Amino acid sequence: MARVLLIEDEASLRFTIEHGLRRAGHEVLATAEARAGWEMLESCDLLVLDWMLPDEDGVSFLRRLRRTPAYEKLPVLMLTARAAEGDRVEGLLSGADDYMVKPFSLAELQARVLALLRRTSVGGVMRRGELEIDVERARVRLSGDEVGLTRREFDLLVRLAEYPGRVYDRDTLLDDVWGGDYLGTPRTVDQHVAQLREKLGSGWIRTVRGRGYSFEVPQ
Ligand code: CA
Numbered sequence: 001m002a003r004v005l006l007i008e009d010e011a012s013l014r015f016t017i018e019h020g021l022r023r024a025g026h027e028v029l030a031t032a033e034a035r036a037g038w039e040m041l042e043s044c045d046l047l048v049l050d051w052m053l054p055d056e057d058g059v060s061f062l063r064r065l066r067r068t069p070a071y072e073k074l075p076v077l078m079l080t081a082r083a084a085e086g087d088r089v090e091g092l093l094s095g096a097d098d099y100m101v102k103p104f105s106l107a108e109l110q111a112r113v114l115a116l117l118r119r120t121s122v123g124g125v126m127r128r129g130e131l132e133i134d135v136e137r138a139r140v141r142l143s144g145d146e147v148g149l150t151r152r153e154f155d156l157l158v159r160l161a162e163y164p165g166r167v168y169d170r171d172t173l174l175d176d177v178w179g180g181d182y183l184g185t186p187r188t189v190d191q192h193v194a195q196l197r198e199k200l201g202s203g204w205i206r207t208v209r210g211r212g213y214s215f216e217v218p219q
Helices: 011-023 034-043 058-066 087-092 106-119 151-161 170-178 186-200
Strands: 003-007 027-031 046-050 076-080 098-101 125-128 131-134 139-142 145-147 205-208 212-215
Touching: 003 011, 003 034, 011 027, 011 106, 027 034, 034 046, 034 058, 046 058, 046 106, 058 076, 076 106, 098 106, 125 151, 131 151, 151 170, 151 186, 151 212, 170 186, 170 212, 186 205
Parallel strands: 003 027, 003 046, 046 076, 076 098
Antiparallel strands: 125 131, 131 139, 139 145, 205 212
């Protein structure tokens, strides 16, 4: 799961891609214009960029992106309408990590997005709204400020935040986070959820009565 920015001016295609990527568990920001897209880049893990846009062509957008230090490594999947120009296309797309020629299947797009995320290893940091979870360094930031969590609190948060909206029962969480040998009770999970809520604020972890807990990005 990642935060994907989609810049595509063709409304039906934008809709299809946006919803397809959401169904695959990604958070998606979508816009028809390069200018608006540039403003949305900051928090994104990957960009899906159409070549032909009304206000700036995708190739010039891509060049600008690669000249900007903050975005020079942002994974970019370019969408193009034609492949006929061969080498020229390849040349122009040299700043893109991958590209797809329209029409393409949604399944292929999803597979390529996943492959690109893996390859560029941005998967180490999960971004959920204002919350940033650096899994490799075991650090959490909320609105840019570091939040000190215990190891169990951190592991529990990672487990829940990996799939926002998915409900986990207490026994599963106990097993996954504390390990099968741990002699705790479901109350252990409740206590840690309470501690996380105290540190992060109450909106992030939802109690689903009779079922367990799920992670949510507060609106
Ligand atoms: Ca277009």
